[in-house]
Amino acid sequence: MDFDDLCNRILKSDIKVRFAGICDETGEIRYGGSRKGLKNLLTSEETKRSLLQALARWKLRDELSAKTGKGKYAMAEYEKMKRITVLLDETHLLLVTTDVDANHARIIDEILKLKTRLQ
Numbered sequence: 001m002d003f004d005d006l007c008n009r010i011l012k013s014d015i016k017v018r019f020a021g022i023c024d025e026t027g028e029i030r031y032g033g034s035r036k037g038l039k040n041l042l043t044s045e046e047t048k049r050s051l052l053q054a055l056a057r058w059k060l061r062d063e064l065s066a067k068t069g070k071g072k073y074a075m076a077e078y079e080k081m082k083r084i085t086v087l088l089d090e091t092h093l094l095l096v097t098t099d100v101d102a103n104h105a106r107i108i109d110e111i112l113k114l115k116t117r118l119q
Contacts, residue, residue: 003092006114007032010094013110016102018081025091027052041080041097051095058087073108086111088118 003022010020011032019040021032027048034040042050054074061071073086082104084096094115098107 003031003088006094006118009114010096010107010111011035014098014102014107016099017096017107018099019095019097022088022092022094023048023051023055025055027055029095030092047095051093054085054095055093058085058093062087072112075104075108077104084108084111086115088115 007020007022011017017035018038019032019034021029023029029044029047029051040047057074058071061068061074065071071087073084075082075084077083077100079100081100082098082102084094084098084104084107086094086096088094094111096107096111098104
């Protein structure tokens, strides 16, 4: 499975998934995108800044992993959306955003299953 296929499968997995994209270490989205017909809540520059911060947090998690175990995913809920990040490898981070009322546990489970197929 390639990264574009991964993003497409995540978008198709649940109507509440708004965005599924994969960025590189520069914070640039290289694969995936938004569900058709939805208005983005953030500009592309705001998304890039958010991704750079998420990459930095994943590096910190990795530094602490000897004590905490390796991170699987991170999820944050905001008033207008939920945001899920998953480190795919040393240089690629998956970002998934959903509607607030999405069943994030089920979506995360599906993401982790799809990630396992990538490896």
